[in-house]
Amino acid sequence: MAEKVGVYVCHCGSNIAGKVDVEDVAKWAGENVKDVAVSRDYKFMCSSLGQKLVEDDIKEHGLTRVVVAACSPHLHEKTFRRACSNAGLNPYLMEMTNIREHCSWVHKDRAAATEKARALVSASIERVKFQEPLEPMFVDVNRATLVIGGGIAGLQATLELADAGYPVYLVERQPSIGGHMAQFDKTFPTLDCSACILTPKMSEVGQHENVTLLTYAELEEVSGSVGSFKVKIRQKARHVVFDDCTGCGICVEKCPRKVLDTEFEAGMGNRKAIYMPFPQAVPRVPVIDTESCIWFERQKCRACEKLCPTNAIDFDQQDELIDIEVGNIIMATGWEPFDTRKIPQYGYGRLANVYTSLEFERLCNAAGPTNGKIVLRDGKTEPKSVAIVHCVGSRDERHNPYCSGVCCMAALKLGHLVVEKTDAEVYSFYIDMRTNQKNYEEFYQRLLGEGMRFVRGKVAEVTDAARKPSEQGKLIVQCEDTLVGRQQRYPVDMVILMGAIEPQRDAREMGLKCGISCSMDGWYTERHPKLDPVATMTDGIFVAGTCQGPKDIPASVAQGAAAAARVSGMITKGKVMIEPIVAKIDEEGCSGCRICNNMCPYNAIEYDAEAQVSRVITALCKGCGTCVSACPAGVISGAHFSDRQIFAQIQGALWDAWQPQDAASQDAETVPVSAP
Amino acid sequence: MKYAYYPGCSLEAGSAAYDKSVRAVLDQLGVELDELNDWNCCGATEYFSQNELVATSVIARNLALVDSEHDQLVAPCAACFLNLKKTDKLLAEHPAMKCQVDAALAAGGLSYKPGRVHVRHLLDILYTDVGPEAIKAKVVQPLSGLRVAPYYGCQIVRPLNGFDNPEYPMKLDEMFEWLGAEVVDYPVKAHCCGGHMTQISEPEAFELIRRLLQSADEYKADVILCMCPMCQLNLDAYQGRVNGHFGTSFKLPIVFFTQLLGVALGIDMKKLGFGKELVSAEPVIRSKLDGSSVGAGT
Numbered sequence: 007m008a009e010k011v012g013v014y015v016c017h018c019g020s021n022i023a024g025k026v027d028v029e030d031v032a033k034w035a036g037e038n039v040k041d042v043a044v045s046r047d048y049k050f051m052c053s054s055l056g057q058k059l060v061e062d063d064i065k066e067h068g069l070t071r072v073v074v075a076a077c078s079p080h081l082h083e084k085t086f087r088r089a090c091s092n093a094g095l096n097p098y099l100m101e102m103t104n105i106r107e108h109c110s111w112v113h114k115d116r117a118a119a120t121e122k123a124r125a126l127v128s129a130s131i132e133r134v135k136f137q138e139p140l141e142p143m144f145v146d147v148n149r150a151t152l153v154i155g156g157g158i159a160g161l162q163a164t165l166e167l168a169d170a171g172y173p174v175y176l177v178e179r180q181p182s183i184g185g186h187m188a189q190f191d192k193t194f195p196t197l198d199c200s201a202c203i204l205t206p207k208m209s210e211v212g213q214h215e216n217v218t219l220l221t222y223a224e225l226e227e228v229s230g231s232v233g234s235f236k237v238k239i240r241q242k243a244r245h246v247v248f249d250d251c252t253g254c255g256i257c258v259e260k261c262p263r264k265v266l267d268t269e270f271e272a273g274m275g276n277r278k279a280i281y282m283p284f285p286q287a288v289p290r291v292p293v294i295d296t297e298s299c300i301w302f303e304r305q306k307c308r309a310c311e312k313l314c315p316t317n318a319i320d321f322d323q324q325d326e327l328i329d330i331e332v333g334n335i336i337m338a339t340g341w342e343p344f345d346t347r348k349i350p351q352y353g354y355g356r357l358a359n360v361y362t363s364l365e366f367e368r369l370c371n372a373a374g375p376t377n378g379k380i381v382l383r384d385g386k387t388e389p390k391s392v393a394i395v396h397c398v399g400s401r402d403e404r405h406n407p408y409c410s411g412v413c414c415m416a417a418l419k420l421g422h423l424v425v426e427k428t429d430a431e432v433y434s435f436y437i438d439m440r441t442n443q444k445n446y447e448e449f450y451q452r453l454l455g456e457g458m459r460f461v462r463g464k465v466a467e468v469t470d471a472a473r474k475p476s477e478q479g480k481l482i483v484q485c486e487d488t489l490v491g492r493q494q495r496y497p498v499d500m501v502i503l504m505g506a507i508e509p510q511r512d513a514r515e516m517g518l519k520c521g522i523s524c525s526m527d528g529w530y531t532e533r534h535p536k537l538d539p540v541a542t543m544t545d546g547i548f549v550a551g552t553c554q555g556p557k558d559i560p561a562s563v564a565q566g567a568a569a570a571a572r573v574s575g576m577i578t579k580g581k582v583m584i585e586p587i588v589a590k591i592d593e594e595g596c597s598g599c600r601i602c603n604n605m606c607p608y609n610a611i612e613y614d615a616e617a618q619v620s621r622v623i624t625a626l627c628k629g630c631g632t633c634v635s636a637c638p639a640g641v642i643s644g645a646h647f648s649d650r651q652i653f654a655q656i657q658g659a660l661w662d663a664w665q666p667q668d669a670a671s672q673d674a675e676t677v678p679v680s681a682p
Numbered sequence: 683m684k685y686a687y688y689p690g691c692s693l694e695a696g697s698a699a700y701d702k703s704v705r706a707v708l709d710q711l712g713v714e715l716d717e718l719n720d721w722n723c724c725g726a727t728e729y730f731s732q733n734e735l736v737a738t739s740v741i742a743r744n745l746a747l748v749d750s751e752h753d754q755l756v757a758p759c760a761a762c763f764l765n766l767k768k769t770d771k772l773l774a775e776h777p778a779m780k781c782q783v784d785a786a787l788a789a790g791g792l793s794y795k796p797g798r799v800h801v802r803h804l805l806d807i808l809y810t811d812v813g814p815e816a817i818k819a820k821v822v823q824p825l826s827g828l829r830v831a832p833y834y835g836c837q838i839v840r841p842l843n844g845f846d847n848p849e850y851p852m853k854l855d856e857m858f859e860w861l862g863a864e865v866v867d868y869p870v871k872a873h874c875c876g877g878h879m880t881q882i883s884e885p886e887a888f889e890l891i892r893r894l895l896q897s898a899d900e901y902k903a904d905v906i907l908c909m910c911p912m913c914q915l916n917l918d919a920y921q922g923r924v925n926g927h928f929g930t931s932f933k934l935p936i937v938f939f940t941q942l943l944g945v946a947l948g949i950d951m952k953k954l955g956f957g958k959e960l961v962s963a964e965p966v967i968r969s970k971l972d973g974s975s976v977g978a979g980t
Contacts, residue, residue, distance in 0.1 A: 350850030356867065467849075469869040471897040 009135045010043040012069040013127060014060060016051035016076035018106055025110035027120040031075070034124055039131050039661075043067050051076050057089040064093035071134040075103040075127045096139035098586070098646060103130040125659045132658030136651045140586040145625055147233040148333030149173060149577050154225055154516070157185020158559055159551025160338030161207050162566030163573075168216035170574055175330055176211065177239055178221045180269070182287035184208055185340055189270060189364060191371040191378070193559060194419040195449035201373065205286045212288035222293055226327065228335070228520050229609055231626050232546030233582045237330050243323040245294035246280075250318035253290030257310035257319065258282065265298045274368040275375030280310050285373065294319075334546045334573040335520060337530060338566060339513060341552040344399035344406070344506035351467040352398065352503055357481055358383040360468060360501045363416060370423050380428050382500060389430045389499035393483045394421055395465050396436040399506035406506045408527055411556040413504040414440045418450055420502060421458045432458045433496055435465050435485055443560070461496070463488045468501050507556040520547050521608075529555045540569040545582070548572055587629035587646040593619045595641035602633035602642060683811055685802070686752035687715035688744060690762035691723050692911035697759070699955025700911060703940035704758050704804060706954055710947050711812055711820060715756070718747045724757075724765040727877065738779060739786040741769040746792035748799045758804040758940070760837035760910035767801040767843060803838050804940070805909055806845040809853045814860050822948035824862030828970040830942065831866040831903035832858060833894065835913040836874040848872075854907065854939060861946040868901040870894055875916040888927045891916055895924065895932045904966050907939040914938060918960050935963035942967070 015032040017023035028047045036045030044063050048056050051074055063069055072095065074086045079102040087097030105123045113119040149172050153160045156178030164176045176183070187193075188208075190200035211217055220239055227238040246257075261278035270283040277283075279299040282292045300307040301321060311319040346354040346362050353360045359382050361369070372378035381388055394417045400410040414436065421432045439460070441450045454460070463485045472478045473495070480497035487494045509528035510516070517524050522542040523531050530549045533541040540548050548569040551562040576582060591602075591611075598618035603611050610626035611633060613619075622633075622642075634644040643649075657664050693701035708715055721744050729737035745766065748755055757763040773780045774796035787793055808817070832854035839848045846853045851872055855865045870893055879887035894917060898906050908914040918936040925931055937959060944954040945967060951957075956964050 350847060350852075353869075467869075471869045471893065471900075473893060 009041050009070045010068060011039075011041050011071040011073060011131055011134060012060065012063050012067065013039075013042055013045040013073045013131065014051055014056070014075065015045075015047040015105070015123075015127065016056070016074070017047060017049045018077060018110075019050065022076070022106050022110040025113060025116055025119045026105060026123045027116065028123075030120060031105075031123045031127055035127050035131065039128055041135060042131060043069060052082050052085055057085065060086065060089045061093040064090065064095050069095065070099065071131075071137070072100040073103060073127065073130045073134055074100065075105045075123065075130070077106040078102075078104050078108075098140040099134065099137050101130045101134040101137065103127055125661065128661040129655045129658035133651050133655035136648070136654050137646065140645060142586050143584045143624065144581045145233040145584055147576050147580055147582050148235075148331055150175065150330070150332045151573050151577075152177065152235070152237055152330065152332040152335045153338060154335065155185070155338035155340050155551070155553070156180075156183030156211075156219075156221065157338060157340045157551060157562070158187045158204065158207075159340070159553075159562040159566040160185070160336070161204075161211055162563045163336045163338060163550055163570040164211055164217055165207065165214070166567050166570035167573060168211075168214045170570075171216065172574070172577055173216050173218070174214075175218045175220060175237075175239075175332065177223050177225060178219075179224050180283065181222045181244070181281075181291075181293045182208075182283045182289070183211060183219070183221060184284075184286075184288070186364075187559060188284060188286075189272065189371075190367050191374075192419060192423065194415040195445045197419070197422070201286060208286065208288040219289060220328070221289060223328075225516060225519060229626075230331075231608070231628075232544075232576075232584070233333050234625070235332050235335060235546065237332060237335070239328045239330060241326040241328055243325050244291065245296070245320055245323050246292055247318045247320050247323070248289075248291055250316045251291045252316055252318075253282075253292075254315065255282070255292075256313050256315065258292055260309050260313050262307065262309060263298055263300050265295070271375060272362065272364040272368050274365050294321075334548065334576060336548045336550055336566075336569045336573065337516070337520065337522070337553055338550045338569075339510050339516060339553040341507045341556065342510055344508050346398055346503045346505045348405060349398060349503075352395065352465070353468045353470075353481070353501070354503055357468065357470055357501075359389075359481060359499060360503065363413070363420065363502055363504050366420055366502045370420070370427065378427070380424060380430075387499075388428050389424075391431040391433070391496075391498040392421075392424050392428075392500045392502065393468075393481070393496060393498040394432065394434045394502045394504065395468075395483070396434070396504050397464065397506075398503040399508075401437060402506075406508065406527065408556070409440065410507040411440070412507065412558045415443075415446055415449070415558065417502075417504050418453050422453055422456065425453075425456050425458060430499070433461055433483070433498065434458060435461050435463060435483065437462070437464055443558070461485060461487050461489075461494070472497075507552060509553065513553060520544065522547050522549070529553065540565055540572060546576075584625065585629065587644070588624050588627040589622050589629065589631070589633050589642050589644050591620055591622055591633075591637075592641040592643070593617070593621070595639050596620055597639055599638065601638060602636055605632050605636045607632065683712070683807075684714040684716065684752065685754045685756045685807065686748045686799070687717045688721055688724075688755055688757045688762060688766065689717065690757060690759040690911075692759055696915060697911035697938070699941060699958045700758055700914070700938040702953065702955035703938055703944050706949050707940045707944045707947060710944070710949060711808075711816065713807070713812065716752065718744060718755075721747060724759075724762045726761050726765075730765070730768075735779065735782055737765075738769050738772055739783045741765050742773060742783050742787060742794050743790065743792060745770060745799050745801075746787050746794040753798065754800045754802055756802050756804055756807055758909070760803075760835055761912065763801065763803045764837045764840065764843070770796055770799065770801055771842065803843065803845065803909075805838070805854060805857075808943075809857055810845070814857075817857070818860050821861055821946050823946050823971065825858065825942065825946050825971065826862040827864070828942075828967065829864045829866055829902055829904045830858050831868055831898040831901065831906045832871055832939070833875075833898075833906050833908050833913060833917070834872045835908070835910045836872060837910060839872050854909065857943075858907070858939075861943065863942075863946075866898065866901040866903045868897045868903070870897045875910075875913040877912055877916075880916060880920060884923075885927070887916070888920065888924050891920055891924050892928055892930065895921065895934055896930070898934060899932055903934065904970055905935045905937060905942070905963060907942060908936055909939050914959075921961055933961055935959060935961045935966055937963045945971075 013035045015028045032045045032047040090100045091097045153164045153176045167174045223241045226240045230236045261280045263279035264276045267277040280294045296302040368374040399405040441447045466484045477497045483496040521544040532539045550565040550569040596619040610623045631644045634642045834851045839851045841848045858865045876887035876890035941954045
């Protein structure tokens with residue numbers, strides 16, 4: 007029996023109708039394409055009236071297939087599937103044709119765009135006739151969640167979920183949670199102490215009955231899919247037995263090996279070979295850095311082991327792999343600072359008194375190596391003048407084209423701290439001052455009144471090549487003051503470089519493990535930049551904080567909470583729908599060659615050794631089609647993407663070249679095979 | 683290794699020491715240089731500011747002269763290198779101009795397809811193609827004890843050239859570390875020497891030259907290494923005038939980097955063109971290095 011197809015062409019206001027003659031496309035399809043029972047155009051198909059049009063036609067005309075030519079299926083496929091469902095038609099018998107993003111928005115010539123829209127609609131009509139009714143599947147959602155990264159975003163997400171009563175695994179690669187926020191002195195614009203507002207959250211996480219904290223641990227492998235992920239975590243050897251350690255700190259105190267702390271202290275202070283990164287570390291269990299420990303270097307010492315009152319030191323401890331099962335994963339892997347050595351003309355690493363912003367945070371932190379005293383590298387001289395350079399590695403096509411967003415405010419904050427703690431003159435070199443959140447502009451205005459000097463211009467170089475006696479022994483900042491329109495030289499004692507915020511070096515690799523992608527810059531890609539900022543294209547994987555893009559503390563906290571809310575919702579619902587668009591293997595024809603087994607990016611094909619055939623694990627299959635095209639016997643078919651559907655679609659697109667009488671003699675299911 | 687060689691006018695006259703030392707050093711390193719037959723002047727900085735089409739045609743003639751046995755052209759002079767490289771790029775990017783240049787070349791029975799010849803600076807060839815292992819293996823007189831200040835000038839580091847960091851180049855620094863010298867990492871190594879400003883406004887030019895001499899002097903350099911004839915001329919020949927103008931007493935020898943590279947390779951100083959510079963370099967080099975063995979090689 008011939009199908010009865012309903013075709014609906016959307017104007018989308020003028021978005022489509024402005025470039026495509028939608029009335030003509032609808033009329034043409036109704037009059038010229040076989041099996042079309044109804045063909046209409048409508049101002050906004052996605053409106054409730056537009057949906058009702060579809061529903062009524064299905065009931066009234068007994069439509070068996072529906073084609074909606076409108077925007078991207080990303081936006082409204084669900085809408086029209088629901089409309090079909092409401093009218094009693096299986097939702098997978100509806101096909102959406104994108105004549106907006108793929109047509110009206112990208113073409114200038116109205117006649118050509120209309121011609122293309124006809125071809126696209128015709129393709130969908132031919133395809134939809136071969137579509138089959140499918141039933142979605144539902145899987146249970148594991149109530150546990152994995153949060154990767156123990157910075158402020160990850161901590162917030164963890165607490166939200168744990169407080170709601172759900173189990174959370176929090177994995178952090180450093181020995182303590184806290185992230186970069188633990189390193190800062192003050193936070194803008196309120197100037198409250200960073201540690202004072204962070205550490206209560208850290209200890210809450212550390213003590214929470216619903217939180218399993220895995221620090222000094224790395225994500226190793228993720229398999230499974232939304233609702234039931236299987237995750238392998240590598241617990242790196244601390245060389246301290248976690249359960250035996252009381253955190254007394256005697257080992258740290260007695261350790262004879264002092265090394266430069268390039269992590270927490272950003273190279274400004276020292277730590278021991280056995281250490282906790284900072285006094286408020288959570289958990290209070292130290293780790294041995296095997297790179298610098300005397301025992302690991304030359305089998306001598308063991309002072310920590312001898313002095314530990316609970317015998318918690320274990321030099322033979324090995325990395326351990328931990329398997330966990332979770333329903334959802336929140337990535338909160340954070341950022342790392344730009345390597346300011348990449349801009350050699352700013353002198354970092356060559357000129358002693360050039361600092362990175364993170365170094366300066368430690369320098370003016372009361373708990374830092376100088377107890378908060380702002381002094382030059384000689385350890386005693388207070389600077390009389392300080393230059394703060396904005397946009398180091400940000401807004402720079404040679405490094406990162408994006409704006410790091412937070413550095414203007416951080417630079418203002420650091421400038422304020424210099425003014426507050428010293429008598430130094432402060433110069434801030436900026437391109438544009440970006441202070442666009444609540445109370446930020448007010449903070450800027452306040453600082454303008456504090457006597458800081460602002461120079462609008464990109465710094466050309468920081469040099470010690472004096473040209474005048476007054477420049478001798480100083481660092482000279484050369485910059486065009488673009489407000490005055492002149493090259494100026496500013497001799498100062500100290501320079502602070504506001505380095506860009508960059509993605510973690512292994513962000514891409516971590517993303518691949520979870521099946522999520524990165525933007526060109528290396529930030530995780532959200533499902534929708536405006537309307538779905540914490541979900542990703544992979545169901546069950548969410549992102550929060552700076553791993554998704556540069557942001558400040560309030561925004562990171564908001565995203566952490568948002569991701570937790572999304573996960574909460576899924577757990578409360580208990581079940582998650584899985585698209586029935588999956589591959590199926592015809593076991594009769596399967597030779598058991600196993601080529602498809604290794605090709606599947608989701609590990610969704612298993613091999614039955616007894617029956618000597620491969621089978622698709624439906625819950626894991628994403629319907630990507632890799633196995634379908636790889637099978638040498640051609641016995642794997644992809645639901646909703648069968649050969650028959652694809653060939654029909656191609657024939658439909660080429661309606662003006664394709665002669666129906668040729669097709670009549672051709673079985674669409676037969677794929678040409680060369681004779682043996 | 684085999685390259686077409688474009689010496690340029692300066693290397694035939696004021697900077698003969700550069701040409702002499704380039705030939706001696708590359709011969710010692712087993713690099714074959716085949717001088718272009720009948721090459722002409724690159725026009726320096728002046729042609730381009732007068733008439734772009736004429737400038738491009740004149741330079742393109744040199745590119746067209748590179749025979750089919752060579753696909754790489756080496757130019758030691760910074761201005762020649764930049765002009766040749768720029769012309770190749772202009773011809774590739776501006777088809778209309780290329781048509782006119784083609785007609786000019788055709789009148790002389792020549793033709794050139796942009797991109798056929800890869801224009802390279804001498805430093806790039808030594809650093810990249812010859813490389814550290816081959817150079818280190820040939821060092822017979824390490825330069826230990828000699829403090830050298832590499833001076834890049836402003837032309838060869840332009841972004842178009844791509845072989846070193848345009849803001850803070852380091853390749854010449856690295857090469858002299860291979861040779862055992864104490865390399866002075868002074869901040870003005872890519873600042874301008876003033877070029878032809880000496881002919882236009884002496885006070886401006888002298889100030890630019892003074893900045894370079896002063897910085898190298900503050901960093902206690904024994905000698906400044908140049909890779910551009912203009913830079914060498916300005917720093918060396920005007921050093922006395924600069925001293926007179928500012929009341930300073932700089933006495934810094936300015937040599938081409940290939941001259942000192944030749945010393946490290948054990949080549950006789952006479953074959954390297956020493957003695958042509960106004961502030962004599964030989965005494966300081968001999969006194970800092972073990973005088974007796976300098977130049978005792980081939």
